[in-house]
Amino acid sequence: MAEETTVQEPLNPPQNAKRESFALVVGLAGWLVPGLGHALLKMWGRALICFLTVGVFVWVGAGMRGNLFTSRGNDAFDSLGYIADLGTGGFYWVAKSLETSGPDVSRADGDYGTRFLATAGVFNLLAALHAYEAARGRKA
Amino acid sequence: MTSPASATFAALALVALIAVKLTHLQALVIFALVVSAAFGFLGRRQPKERLKYILWTLLLFLLVGVGIGWAMYPFSR
Numbered sequence: 001m002a003e004e005t006t007v008q009e010p011l012n013p014p015q016n017a018k019r020e021s022f023a024l025v026v027g028l029a030g031w032l033v034p035g036l037g038h039a040l041l042k043m044w045g046r047a048l049i050c051f052l053t054v055g056v057f058v059w060v061g062a063g064m065r066g067n068l069f070t071s072r073g074n075d076a077f078d079s080l081g082y083i084a085d086l087g088t089g090g091f092y093w094v095a096k097s098l099e100t101s102g103p104d105v106s107r108a109d110g111d112y113g114t115r116f117l118a119t120a121g122v123f124n125l126l127a128a129l130h131a132y133e134a135a136r137g138r139k140a
Numbered sequence: 141m142t143s144p145a146s147a148t149f150a151a152l153a154l155v156a157l158i159a160v161k162l163t164h165l166q167a168l169v170i171f172a173l174v175v176s177a178a179f180g181f182l183g184r185r186q187p188k189e190r191l192k193y194i195l196w197t198l199l200l201f202l203l204v205g206v207g208i209g210w211a212m213y214p215f216s217r
Contacts, residue, residue, distance in 0.1 A: 045181060
């Protein structure tokens, strides 16, 4: 599982622009499908870990009937929760489809589930940013 | 004959039926384990460094979690 990101030599402007657009695609792909950004960079171990981490958190969070925030939030905390949940990318809809009975935060389980779902999103955003930086040639 | 899409949907529906029942400690341990492993793989390259980082982070997560739990105990009722 050895993954190396080589330190790149300075590029001329067209090459730089090309690399920048590739990095954006990598970042976006990593956000949409957890681990895809790293997979595009052939960092297989990290790709698998990202996918599994977000997958486990979403599955556990939805299984505990955590609250999956929507865009129709009542206050700033709901909006922040929505941003965190959206961080899971495509897994947001997976979580929605898993929660057939809807959220239940009247018990501690549901509250824990909400945190699991938010953590999945924030972690995926972090991973997508990591993949983006690696694609730009920064040490990762 | 089932298509891959319907098979996937059926699998998702089956998973949805399995409600996750965890105690507070189990939830804490799963959270700590998964986050430690993920941070270890993202942040460290060498296997030995990774393992050390994962174990250390896991231990700290558990210690701090249980510690805060006990610190709140006198005010819980």
